[in-house]
Amino acid sequence: MAVKLTQDEIDFYHENGYVVARGVYTGEKLEQLRRETDAIIAKAAGVSEHNEVYDLEDSHSPSNPRVRRLKEPYRHFDYFDQVARDPDVVDIVAQLVGSDVRLYGGKMNLKSAGYGAPVEWHQDWAFYPHTNDDVLATGLLLDDCDEMNGPLMVMPGSHKGPTYDHHADGYFCGAMAPDDTEAASNLDYSKAVKLTGKAGDMTIHHVRLVHGSAMNTSNRQRRLLLHEYAAGDAWPLVGLKGDFDHCFYDLMVKGTPTNQPRTVAAPVRLPYPAALSGGSIYENQKGTGGRFFDTFEQKQASG
Ligand SMILES: O=C(O)CCC(=O)C(=O)O
Secondary structure, three states: OOOOOOOOHHHHHHHOOEEEEEOOHHHHHHHHHHHHHHHHHHOOOOOOOOOOOEEEEOOOOEEEOOOEEOHHHHHOHHHHHHHHHHHHHHHHHHHOOOEEEEEEEEEOOOOOOOOOOOOOEOHHHHHHEOOOOOOOEEEOOOOEEOOOOOOEEEOOOOOOOOHHHEEEEEEEOOOOOOOHHHHHHHHHHHHHHEEEEEEOOOOEEEEEOOEEEEEOOOOOOEEEEEEEEOOOOEEOOOOOEEEEEEHHOOOEEEEEEOOOOOOOOOOOOOOOOOOOOOOOOOHHHHHHHOOOOOOHHHHHOOO
């Protein structure tokens, strides 16, 4: 039977900016998700550079493939398009953003055992602000995730606060500097909550919530399939991610589209001038002046 959030969970989400829906994918459904993923990852052997499907770890080589992310898998693979539109997922989203839901984007972060890259603290809103903030990201866990294999970490309540600076040297870098004074005066990262769970659980975080995750130093992978969904009347201020018909009609995964966006007062900082290093958040964040989380390369260099 499809999982639904309880009223307490819905209230918790609105208060804290996150919630974990338990057991959204189980049994054969979860197995298929893993099988389809494995088949795509297997094809990364021989790939030498980032392309429209694969974002690669800095330590990747064609003979020793290390995929960091699958980019927008729903665009490239029919099966993943089905997952992004799956009512078992989308109906939960609708409980939080309303009955009209548009898919905005998606990716799978692999966070492989031993080296899976960290993601610096950030707010998704800094990448894709909309006319209103009924926008969130879901994260389906393909693997059991505990404190050791790189769980998503969130700062409860930060979705009600400022939009922090995600720029360095005048360019967008998609990361909040660890020594940013505004962030330091509002956020205590030692109070971050780790969104651990079983394979098949689904994390949900509000678009303005401050979040990040550490490198995976364990011997267990942590794959997370993320989808970004917006209320049907939330319009992306940085523009559509594709042609109009596709984004306006095809990506409505529930309900009906409208050309009358709803606007709310929410602090925006546009992600411009664009990041010097593009292609993925991992590449954008190379522009940051300082890191909070260690990288594989830093760990190797320090022995
Ligand atoms: O994979 C993770 O742990 C972090 C995901 C995330 O915040 C992102 O990719 O924007």
